[in-house]
Amino acid sequence: MSARRPYVRSMDGWWKRDAYFISYMAREVTAVFVALYAIVLLFGVVRLSQGEAAFNGWLQYLTTPWMKVFHLIVLAVFCYHTWSWFNIMPKTMPIIFFGGKRLQPGTITGTGLVASVVACLAVLLIVRGMS
C-alpha cells in the first residue's frame, strides 16, 4: 500500500489576494527593518567599545550613500510602524471602559499617534540640548 498523499492547498501568495492581508503583511514585515536598525546600533556599541578609531569608522560608514539610502527607507518604515502599531492597538489592548463607555478605537489610535509625535519631538529636543 502506498503512503497517503493528502491534498495540501498551496500557501503561495495567499496574502496578495486581499487588501487586508496585504496591509497585514506590510505591518509585519516592518519588523525586518526594525531588526536591521537594531543591528546597526549594536555594531555602533561594539565599535564604541573598541576605541575611537573603530567608532569613527562606524560613523564614517553611516555617511556612505548606501547607508544614507538605507536609513531613509528605515525612517519611512518606522513611520509606517508607528501608524500601524496604534492603528491595531484597539484590537491588541484590553477593552477599557471610561466613564461607563467603551473607549473608542479612534480615540486609542489618535492618542497613541499624538503620544508618539510628542515623544519624538522630545527626543529631538533633548539630543539637540545635549550636544
Added chain:
Amino acid sequence: MKRSNEPIFWSLFGAGGMLAALIGPALVFITGIAVPFGLIFKPDTMSYAHMLAFSQNWLGKIFVLAVIALFLWHAAHRIHIVLHDFGVHAVTLVRVLCYGGAFVGTVIAAYTLLKL
C-alpha cells in the same frame, strides 16, 4: 498543563513595538539621517567622546540596551510569526533562529555596555 512561554515573548514584542512606535522615527532620523547628512544637530553630536560619555552613564546604558534588545525581541517575534504565514513550518528551527538571534544580540549589547 504545561505553562505557555508565550506571555514572555509577547511582552517583549509589545514593549519593543511600543518603544519603536514612540521614539523609533526620531532615533532613526538622528542616527541615520540628520547626523550623517550633517543636518540640524552639531557635527560632534555623535562623536566618540559624546557617545562614550553617554554609554558610561547608567541611564545611558539602560537606554541603549533597551532600544537594541527590545527592538530585536520585537522583530524576532514578528519575523517568527510571518515566516509561519509564508508557509515555513520548521517551527522549532525558526524559533531557535529568531529568539536565539535576539538573545545573542541582547547578551552582546549588555556585555559591551557593562564593560564601557
